[in-house]
Amino acid sequence: MRYLTAGESHGPRLTAIIEGIPAGLPLTAEDINEDLKRRQGGYGRGGRMKIESDHVVFTSGVRHGKTTGAPITMDVINKDHQKWLDIMSAEDIEDKLKSKRKITHPRPGHADLVGGIKYRFDDLRNSLERSSARETTMRVAVGAVAKRILAELDIEIANHVVIFGGKEINVPENLTVSEIKKLAAQSEVSIVNQEREQEIKDYIDQIKRDGDTIGGVVETVVGGVPVGLGSYVQWDRKLDARLAQAVVSINAFKGVEFGLGFKAGHLKGSQVMDEILWSSEDGYTRRTNNLGGFEGGMTNGQPIIVRGVMKPIPTLYKPLMSVDIETHEPYKATVERSDPTALPAAGVVMEAVVATVLTQEILEKFSSDNLEELKEAVAKHREYTKNY
Numbered sequence: 001m002r003y004l005t006a007g008e009s010h011g012p013r014l015t016a017i018i019e020g021i022p023a024g025l026p027l028t029a030e031d032i033n034e035d036l037k038r039r040q041g042g043y044g045r046g047g048r049m050k051i052e053s054d055h056v057v058f059t060s061g062v063r064h065g066k067t068t069g070a071p072i073t074m075d076v077i078n079k080d081h082q083k084w085l086d087i088m089s090a091e092d093i094e095d096k097l098k099s100k101r102k103i104t105h106p107r108p109g110h111a112d113l114v115g116g117i118k119y120r121f122d123d124l125r126n127s128l129e130r131s132s133a134r135e136t137t138m139r140v141a142v143g144a145v146a147k148r149i150l151a152e153l154d155i156e157i158a159n160h161v162v163i164f165g166g167k168e169i170n171v172p173e174n175l176t177v178s179e180i181k182k183l184a185a186q187s188e189v190s191i192v193n194q195e196r197e198q199e200i201k202d203y204i205d206q207i208k209r210d211g212d213t214i215g216g217v218v219e220t221v222v223g224g225v226p227v228g229l230g231s232y233v234q235w236d237r238k239l240d241a242r243l244a245q246a247v248v249s250i251n252a253f254k255g256v257e258f259g260l261g262f263k264a265g266h267l268k269g270s271q272v273m274d275e276i277l278w279s280s281e282d283g284y285t286r287r288t289n290n291l292g293g294f295e296g297g298m299t300n301g302q303p304i305i306v307r308g309v310m311k312p313i314p315t316l317y318k319p320l321m322s323v324d325i326e327t328h329e330p331y332k333a334t335v336e337r338s339d340p341t342a343l344p345a346a347g348v349v350m351e352a353v354v355a356t357v358l359t360q361e362i363l364e365k366f367s368s369d370n371l372e373e374l375k376e377a378v379a380k381h382r383e384y385t386k387n388y
Ligand SMILES: Cc1cc2nc3c(=O)[nH]c(=O)nc-3n(C[C@H](O)[C@H](O)[C@H](O)COP(=O)(O)O)c2cc1C
Pocket: 109, 110, 111, 131, 132, 133, 136, 250, 251, 252, 253, 311, 313, 314, 315, 337, 338, 339, 342, 345, 346, 349
């Protein structure tokens, strides 16, 4: 399975084309729209959600509610584009109009300046429009298709925020993936500990009043994963490494860890390795899950636990100093519409990219022209694994 996304933040539409999805998968626009709505939500966000709520339109690959095996094209219309017709026009326009929303004061921490240097732009809007996290809309749409396949295979995925702007959320022990999903969905800040909800919201309000921004750490968990996805035989087939790349590719994500992650650097081997158990009911399991479901770049059947750190949003209402690219004079950076935090939304994006990579791996390993064929192959593999 492979895919590409296209589209600018204020362009006419966003598009994704996915190839390699099995035929016969029940798929509706509603399956996708639900996750698009989650991506636009979360406490502390507002701007774009007020302008438009995203809806997907299939223009290929789905017929009478089921995938056909042909490439799936999904479009999301940017309703806001109507106000940007001149500025985002594909046709050339008068210089006077061009300068209307021209950007020459790059924002520190964003793609504006380096994108301008690299592609030789005199208007940094060209960098901004594609580097904007609006692009993640289509990654969420692709992830929602992947999640439909995972659901058919009884693989469940959820995400929640574990550190919000430096405030660590104490997570109750032994929560199942379903419980995490349910609790995080009830929270406007995507945490599983309701006692901290008000404190986090108050903090976001304060950050907004200060004209500042915050990031944090999001955890994604996946349950019901077949054993042996990924491989140790070549560096680029290690699935934990592929997931790490996907997570760090999300706008503003700066690091990733699995299971105990960086804490493992403080511990002894006896405190880190997960002892192996076997029972006729469950097959091979582990006494603990410190390694977050991976051994040798392969899934070991334990839940995948992966965390990603998001830096604070770069666009500040209290802008930082920058330099005008025409005069080289010091200036305050441009303020494009922005929020104090987008952490809950970023969690939805992380869930989507993790689901996408896992699905790619599953479709690579198992025979999958048709959904039933895939389900049979996975069921057979699970039976084999248990009795190995
Ligand atoms: C869901 C989400 C929403 C974001 N919203 C904004 C935003 O409103 N303003 C902003 O400046 N950056 C926002 N970002 C972050 C920027 O897109 C990102 O910092 C920028 O593209 C530079 O890339 P880098 O931080 O990965 O180096 C958001 C990121 C995510 C994941």
